[in-house]
Amino acid sequence: MMDVIAQFMSDCRTASTYHEVEAKFKQAFRVFGAETGTVSCLGSTSNLLNSLKVVGSPDSEFVRNYAENNFIRYDPAAKKSVSTLSGFSWDECRFESRDDPRALHVLDVADDFGYKNGFVVPIHSGLGNFSVVTFTGDHLELNPTTRGCLHLIAIYYHVALERLMLIDTAVSKPELTARQKEVLRWVSAGKTDWEIGQILSISEATVNRHVERAKERIGVRTRAQAIVECLVNGIVSL
Incomplete structure (x- = not known):
């Protein structure tokens, strides 16, 4: 499994376009049973979703439904992502939100659209902003190895996107001594x-x-x- 991670890491370092990164991202996460990978860029707990990029075979109707109903306000995965650096499953969210009908409704709607299993990786920046990378798939078996590998894939993917965005905006990172x-x-x-x-x-x-x-x-x-x-x-x- 680590050879997949090593190859993806190398691909992220050399990719020069978003299309290249997304293609390699999709190739990597599918090895572990995920069907889609979504990166949601958020600001703070009170901000709405700023941007959403879905890689794989998403149901556009679900994405539209999520946005129109402002599910970001009740999504238990988004809420949990604010306070943790560890990856977690949708099942964990369902258990922790068992007394919150609005949170459970978001998960139920996802289930209705075929998104039955999910694994979420929160990625926090040093500026108080954060992003969430979510993997979904009917055959997503979240054993410790899969969770660890998907977590690494999420981090490398996010860093690769940030690198390309910095190039696009001609902003350079501070140099280290x-x-x-x-x-x-x-x-x-x-x-x-x-x-x-x-x-x-x-x-x-x-x-x-x-x-x-x-x-x-x-x-x-x-x-x-x-x-x-x-x-x-x-x-x-x-």
Whole structure:
């Protein structure tokens, strides 16, 4: 399975168009039983859906129905995405929203349109905004391996889209210092802050400070997101 992830990661790094990224995204998620992949770009908990991109074979009637009925206001998956970085299933949403009829109605409508199983990956930026990548499919078996692989696919896909958007708008990401890149290379190799400090002859606190400043410059909240951003954009290599 990891060879699929490695290939998709490489494809994301070299893709020069949205069409290329979407084609590779579709190819990757279908290996794990998903039929569609949707990225929803949201602002905050009070904002409505800003944009929606569906890859695969979506039911356009469902997308229209979702937008016209403003389901984003009651969608339990959107609500849960605000407060977690972990991927989760629609079944988890249904259980947690069992006393909220409006939330259950959104899930029931999705089920009526054939979207019976779903896995959601929240992706938060360092600016308080976030996106949600959702995979759906009747044969989506959400074992730990599938969940982990779909989570990685979602992150790489989102980063690839952001990279292309930055190119389109001629906006460049802040550059990292040589030391920040060096520290992140060791983080990506699985080293702890203490181990990195020993390798570079600096304190553990200094290592952590370099990581935190790098995260701020990149605009992410976690180390994993920082590593993905750097790998996809060629800032560091494994």
